[in-house]
Amino acid sequence: xxxxxxxxxxxxxxxxxxxxxxxxxxxxxxxxxxxxxxxTAMGPPVLHQFxxxxxxxxxxxxxxxxSVHTWPxxxxxxxxxxxxxxADPRKAVDFIKQLLGASASRTVTVDRG
Amino acid sequence: xxxxxxxxxxxxxxxxxxxxxxxxxxxxxxxxxxxxxxxTAMGPPVLHQFxxxxxxxxxxxxxxxxSVHTWPxxxxxxxxxxxxxxADPRKAVDFIKQLLGASASRTVTVDRG
Numbered sequence: 001x002x003x004x005x006x007x008x009x010x011x012x013x014x015x016x017x018x019x020x021x022x023x024x025x026x027x028x029x030x031x032x033x034x035x036x037x038x039x040t041a042m043g044p045p046v047l048h049q050f051x052x053x054x055x056x057x058x059x060x061x062x063x064x065x066x067s068v069h070t071w072p073x074x075x076x077x078x079x080x081x082x083x084x085x086x087a088d089p090r091k092a093v094d095f096i097k098q099l100l101g102a103s104a105s106r107t108v109t110v111d112r113g
Numbered sequence: 114x115x116x117x118x119x120x121x122x123x124x125x126x127x128x129x130x131x132x133x134x135x136x137x138x139x140x141x142x143x144x145x146x147x148x149x150x151x152x153t154a155m156g157p158p159v160l161h162q163f164x165x166x167x168x169x170x171x172x173x174x175x176x177x178x179x180s181v182h183t184w185p186x187x188x189x190x191x192x193x194x195x196x197x198x199x200a201d202p203r204k205a206v207d208f209i210k211q212l213l214g215a216s217a218s219r220t221v222t223v224d225r226g
Contacts, residue, residue: 002187009120009223042161046173056178058171060159064182065171069195074115078225080193082182108223110122112191 003113005064005084010093012079014103017072023049023057029099030059030066033092039063039083063087068096077102082112116226118177118197123206125192127216130185136162136170142212143172143179146205152176152196176200181209190215195225 019025030045040062048056054070064082071077077100081089097105132138143158153175161169167183177195184190190213194202210218 002184002189004182004184004187004189004191007122007191007193009122009225011225042169043159046156046159046171048155048173056155056173058159058173058178058180060161060169060171064169064191065180067171067178067180067195069117069177069197071115071117074117074226076115076117076226078117078120078177078195080120080195082180082191082193084182108221110221112122112124113187113189 003111005082005112006089007082007110007112008080008089008093009108010079011106012077012097012100012102013075015075015077016101017075019100020054020070020072020077023047023055025099026055026057026068029096030057033066033095034059034061036095037087037089037091039087066092116224118195118225119202120195120223120225121193121202121206122221123192124219125190125210125213125215128188128190129214130188132213133167133183133185133190136160136168139168139170139181142209143170146179146208147172147174149208150200150202150204152200179205
């Protein structure tokens with residue numbers, strides 16, 4: 001058995017629906033979150049705006065990936081961060097939580113490997 | 114509290130290292146896995162080959178996303194599938210497990226929301 005890294009699944013509740021529809025905000029927050037914990041993006045984020053609804057954003061990292069999916073109608077965002085190496089993914093979580101204006105969060109942490 | 118979908122984190126052990134280095138195989142397996150459970154890709158997969166090492170592949174779906182990260186040196190692949198809606202993500206897991214030749218798997222399922 002080998003441990004390759006930590007995978008955090010973070011449910012963010014009570015976020016601002018206007019921010020959760022804002023694809024430009026999600027586009028900015030992903031590289032910003034990676035930078036906060038010294039992770040390296042392997043390209044630009046992949047983004048998809050569902051017309052009048054939520055946003056999907058994924059950033060592939062040297063250390064694995066970050067994804068955000070939003071549901072403005074539920075003031076909810078689902079975040080996952082998978083990091084290999086010494087980076088502390090909790091800093092990325094705090095950054096995105098603040099940027100989306102979430103009032104509550106629940107994190108499930110899984111040691112992958 | 115709202116449930117938006119299931120997020121499966123699947124550790125695949127005992128995979129063939131040659132397959133785990135094969136970016137073309139990963140490129141094929143992601144849309145194939147999505148098709149197996151009737152999910153819709155929102156574009157081509159994003160791929161990264163670490164020279165002489167593993168592969169990262171991410172496919173953004175209408176129903177959320179699938180990612181695969183491989184470690185040929187550990188005969189290991191880390192898979193995550195986040196699906197919203199009626200699709201059964203277990204069919205996608207079985208498809209990728211078979212394609213990568215994994216002999217064992219461990220799945221953590223998280224109800225997101």
